[in-house]
Amino acid sequence: MRIAADRPIDSPIAKSPGYPIRPLLKWAGGKRQLLPYLRRFYPPSFNRYIEPFFGSGAVFFDLHGAGRLRDCDVVLIDSNADLIGCYETVRTQPDAVAGELDVLAAAHASGGQAQYYAVRDQQFNPIRDRLRGGDGRIAYTPQLAAMLIYLNRTGFNGLFRVNARGAFNVPAGRYDRPKIADREKLARVAEAFSAARLRLVWGSFESVLSLAESGDFVYFDPPYAPLSRTANFTSYTALRFTADDQLRLQRIVIALAVRGCHVLLSNSTADEIAALYDRNADARAAGLRALRVPARRMINSNAARRGPVEEYLITNVAAGTRD
Numbered sequence: 508m509r510i511a512a513d514r515p516i517d518s519p520i521a522k523s524p525g526y527p528i529r530p531l532l533k534w535a536g537g538k539r540q541l542l543p544y545l546r547r548f549y550p551p552s553f554n555r556y557i558e559p560f561f562g563s564g565a566v567f568f569d570l571h572g573a574g575r576l577r578d579c580d581v582v583l584i585d586s587n588a589d590l591i592g593c594y595e596t597v598r599t600q601p602d603a604v605a606g607e608l609d610v611l612a613a614a615h616a617s618g619g620q621a622q623y624y625a626v627r628d629q630q631f632n633p634i635r636d637r638l639r640g641g642d643g644r645i646a647y648t649p650q651l652a653a654m655l656i657y658l659n660r661t662g663f664n665g666l667f668r669v670n671a672r673g674a675f676n677v678p679a680g681r682y683d684r685p686k687i688a689d690r691e692k693l694a695r696v697a698e699a700f701s702a703a704r705l706r707l708v709w710g711s712f713e714s715v716l717s718l719a720e721s722g723d724f725v726y727f728d729p730p731y732a733p734l735s736r737t738a739n740f741t742s743y744t745a746l747r748f749t750a751d752d753q754l755r756l757q758r759i760v761i762a763l764a765v766r767g768c769h770v771l772l773s774n775s776t777a778d779e780i781a782a783l784y785d786r787n788a789d790a791r792a793a794g795l796r797a798l799r800v801p802a803r804r805m806i807n808s809n810a811a812r813r814g815p816v817e818e819y820l821i822t823n824v825a826a827g828t829r830d
């Protein structure tokens with residue numbers, strides 16, 4: 508089944524009653540473009556909000572900006588230790604991060620791409636290595652968080668990619684005047700993360716199974732299953748998200764739907780995903796529907812392949828309109 512968009516994100520009517528915040532980071536698979544469709548499946552009411560593949564958190568910031576997360580327990584999970592380390596630091600020390608970013612932005616204005624590579628190779632990667640614990644957690648500091656934001660704003664397409672040794676290896680992007688330091692945004696993001704009942708969790712999506720209860724809203728945005736072998740882009744971390752991971756995720760999504768959670772999942776229209784949700788009797792029996800929506804694929808080194816594609820929204824929430 509194909510589904511129409513809610514009002515366009517930038518129409519004045521669609522502006523949220525709270526204050527809108529754009530995600531802090533550009534992120535592979537970021538969902539800002541899909542928000543007009545996703546919004547149709549935000550449940551009218553819910554208990555907790557849980558997002559097990561947080562990334563740049565387009566849906567979280569959308570819900571937050573709309574005032575939908577007030578007085579709500581929120582759990583934001585991602586397996587990327589840098590991402591969670593950076594967010595934790597922005598949450599607790601936004602002014603220190605902003606100060607470090609000002610310094611990096613000034614150096615970039617004169618040094619450009621050479622400055623990008625100097626920060627990446629002589630500072631960010633060595634410091635990350637020193638601050639990484641035996642369990643893989645990275646004890647982020649304001650300096651390191653500012654570097655991650657700087658590399659994200661000035662690197663190629665905002666990618667986060669590491670090599671086999673775990674070193675960040677994204678090349679410099681080509682931006683004339685990248686917006687690097689934005690104190691107001693940092694302060695707003697810090698405020699959004701500072702809600703007393705919000706938890707940032709470094710970990711894997713499976714923890715949601717012991718966490719989510721009936722009435723909770725869980726939005727899943729896993730690394731997409733590749734449409735073809737050449738379109739494979741799953742290296743958000745050094746680990747790939749495999750077909751087996753997609754299957755384990757499907758079991759959890761079904762279990763939570765049966766439990767009475769409001770579930771919403773986005774994924775590609777790869778055949779393996781169609782088999783897990785669209786042509787799957789267990790998914791149907793759990794009340795899940797697989798809907799096709801148009802989307803633009805941004806992460807592709809070949810610009811010609813960034814054309815329109817369809818994506819799946821899989822949900823047990825009845826379609827509504829936002830206003």
Ligand SMILES: C[S@@+](CC[C@H](N)C(=O)[O-])C[C@H]1O[C@@H](n2cnc3c(N)ncnc32)[C@H](O)[C@@H]1O
Nearest residue numbers: 536537538560562563564565586587711712728
């Ligand atoms: C498609 S992105 C999410 C994008 C996000 N919705 C946004 O708007 O930016 C997928 C995210 O899942 C994370 N991830 C990958 N494997 C994971 C796992 N096993 N458990 C939790 N998170 C994982 C990646 O680090 C990445 O941030």
